[in-house]
Amino acid sequence: MTPMRIDRFLAQCGAGSRSEVKQLLKKGLVLVNGITAEKPETKVIPGQDRITVAGEPVCYEPHEYVMLHKPAGCVTAARDARHKTVMEYLGAEYQADPASGQSAPVLHKADLAPVGRLDRDTEGLLLLTSDGDLAHRMTAPKSHVDKTYFAKVRGFVDEEDILAFASGLEIGEKHPTLPAKLVVLSGGAMSEIELTIQEGKFHQVKRMFAARGKEVLYLKRISMGGVRLDESLLPGQWRRLTAEEIQTLYDACGLPQGHDTKGR
Ligand code: URA
Numbered sequence: 001m002t003p004m005r006i007d008r009f010l011a012q013c014g015a016g017s018r019s020e021v022k023q024l025l026k027k028g029l030v031l032v033n034g035i036t037a038e039k040p041e042t043k044v045i046p047g048q049d050r051i052t053v054a055g056e057p058v059c060y061e062p063h064e065y066v067m068l069h070k071p072a073g074c075v076t077a078a079r080d081a082r083h084k085t086v087m088e089y090l091g092a093e094y095q096a097d098p099a100s101g102q103s104a105p106v107l108h109k110a111d112l113a114p115v116g117r118l119d120r121d122t123e124g125l126l127l128l129t130s131d132g133d134l135a136h137r138m139t140a141p142k143s144h145v146d147k148t149y150f151a152k153v154r155g156f157v158d159e160e161d162i163l164a165f166a167s168g169l170e171i172g173e174k175h176p177t178l179p180a181k182l183v184v185l186s187g188g189a190m191s192e193i194e195l196t197i198q199e200g201k202f203h204q205v206k207r208m209f210a211a212r213g214k215e216v217l218y219l220k221r222i223s224m225g226g227v228r229l230d231e232s233l234l235p236g237q238w239r240r241l242t243a244e245e246i247q248t249l250y251d252a253c254g255l256p257q258g259h260d261t262k263g264r
Contacts, residue, residue, distance in 0.1 A: 007040035013058050029054045063131040065246050070126040071235035076117040089236050116200050124221035125229035137253035144198040145252050148223040149205050155214035157184050157191035171207040225252030
């Protein structure tokens with residue numbers, strides 16, 4: 001585990017808000033390995049340093065943030081009687097921590113939940129976290145978090161489609177879709193495109209193309225909230241997010257308290 005700031009550590013452990021934690025430090029109630037720590041920027045190593053507040057030991061349960069390269073054929077669910085689930089790809093083995101290059105602790109799989117869903121046949125970036133606040137904000141319609149997909153589409157995707165996607169499409173919902181950015185990578189009988197949307201309605205990308213008389217034959221999410229799929233991950237592989245990636249997600253959904261990237 002890499003060192004982190006004691007104020008962030010204590011806030012994560014539920015000892016109080018950042019400002020309450022600062023007061024605890026100021027009052028000399030926090031000890032690190034038996035020595036009073038007064039400065040909020042004091043670095044500690046969770047799981048290694050012995051930390052107490054008013055004589056009580058503090059247990060560290062950090063949130064987990066993971067990206068999975070979801071393969072086709074598995075469902076975005078914790079359990080499913082018929083199909084393999086995304087959770088089954090999250091092995092219990094030790095993984096290299098991308099931030100430090102060191103071996104990181106075993107993933108607490110039970111606490112993880114997918115951030116939004118991908119269809120069974122969709123591949124690509126799936127984020128999973130135990131941070132419920134972040135997951136909620138990332139998927140809340142009003143957060144308008146960007147999701148970018150690569151797709152192979154049957155039919156010639158052209159300028160008219162770009163304009164239609166930009167102005168919103170009727171896909172059988174109460175309201176038309178929000179403006180979406182369609183980029184044609186190659187047009188032809190089979191077109192290749194990139195599409196950025198800020199919603200996550202059921203089968204949204206497929207339904208948007210269907211509304212234009214075209215069929216999505218292959219779909220892969222390549223980024224979400226500014227975090228790109230790490231293409232060095234093969235389908236089925238996962239890794240923890242770096243501190244910078246976590247901060248990017250916080251920024252993308254406008255969470256006020258950013259992740260302490262330096263202290264992670
Ligand atoms: N849109 C879809 O149609 N399917 C997905 O899996 C994600 C977005």
